[in-house]
Amino acid sequence: MNTHGTETRLPALALGHFVMKVRDIDASYDFYTELGLRAFGAFPGMAIVEMRGGTHLLLFRKGDDSTDTLLPGQVGQRPDFASEKIDLMIAGQTKADLESYRASLIVKGYSPSPIANEALYGHHYFSMQDPDGHGITVYTSHCSDKPV
Incomplete structure (x- = not known):
């Protein structure tokens, strides 16, 4: 490797x-x-x-009852967002890409937070909640240009 x-x-x-x-x-x-x-x-x-x-x-x-043995996942990196259940990344890498994606969600009736002023580990991000109140953070990508 x-x-x-x-x-x-x-x-x-x-x-x-x-x-x-x-x-x-x-x-x-x-x-x-x-x-x-x-x-x-x-x-x-x-x-x-x-x-x-x-x-x-x-x-x-x-x-x-049939799924009691399955533990729910927890994938997140923001200790300041206690309800965060999952974080997701868009394909885009720029703040403008994230702004465009966020605007598309607003048009669909979602209520995402404003994009944070400061980047987190090189990511621009915003937060929202799903129908169960699970916190979701949506980040810009920092994937390389290699296939993933």
């Missing part, structure tokens, strides 16, 4: 599945697909949406 940044193949691994337990699977499925995640399928008691890179967000109904 090349550690000097010249690797051009796809990374060997990707995050496969992220579990989120929600009150209303249909509302959450609609919410995440309207954010731009790919609709994959709705099934009895769960739905799946797909993110860039092939990661699947698995939406299970809260309180469903």
Whole structure:
């Protein structure tokens, strides 16, 4: 494996599945697909949406006895945003890209926060909540120009 940044193949691994337990699977499925995640399928008691890179967000109904053994995921990096459940990255790398994406969400009726004044680890970002009150932070990308 090349550690000097010249690797051009796809990374060997990707995050496969992220579990989120929600009150209303249909509302959450609609919410995440309207954010731009790919609709994959709705099934009895769960739905799946797909993110860039092939990661699947698995939406299970809260309180469903058959899914009690599944632990909900927690992926976030902002200690100041206590409700953050997941952070997502747009494909764009600039603040203007993020402004455009944020504006498209407002047109769809979402209420994202203003874009933060300061970047976090090189990312511009804003926050919002999903129908269950899970905090979501949306960041600009800092992926290389290699395929991911």
